Amino acid sequence: MRLAHEQGITEKVHILAGVTPLKSARAAKYMATKVAGMSVPDPVIKRMEGAPKGKVSDEGFKICLETIQELRKSRFTRNSHHGD
Numbered sequence: 001m002r003l004a005h006e007q008g009i010t011e012k013v014h015i016l017a018g019v020t021p022l023k024s025a026r027a028a029k030y031m032a033t034k035v036a037g038m039s040v041p042d043p044v045i046k047r048m049e050g051a052p053k054g055k056v057s058d059e060g061f062k063i064c065l066e067t068i069q070e071l072r073k074s075r076f077t078r079n080s081h082h083g084d
């Protein structure tokens with residue numbers, strides 16, 4: 001987002017952010033390394049790895065909600081698309 005803003009893109013177009021709840025640390029690692037255009041920061045992966053057994057998908061959902069809240073505060077996005 002920062003790069004898009006620095007290049008003036010956010011002044012010309014609206015950015016639609018795609019957000020999906022992570023189901024496991026393995027899925028987060030896969031998305032980070034194998035899915036083109038997907039960004040999953042290392043702290044998010046570590047947080048998923050540290051979630052208690054049986055609560056990993058709950059943690060992924062919390063991370064998703066937090067990300068949406070941060071995006072809503074951002075001046076760079078006007079909307080988001082939520083996966084399930």
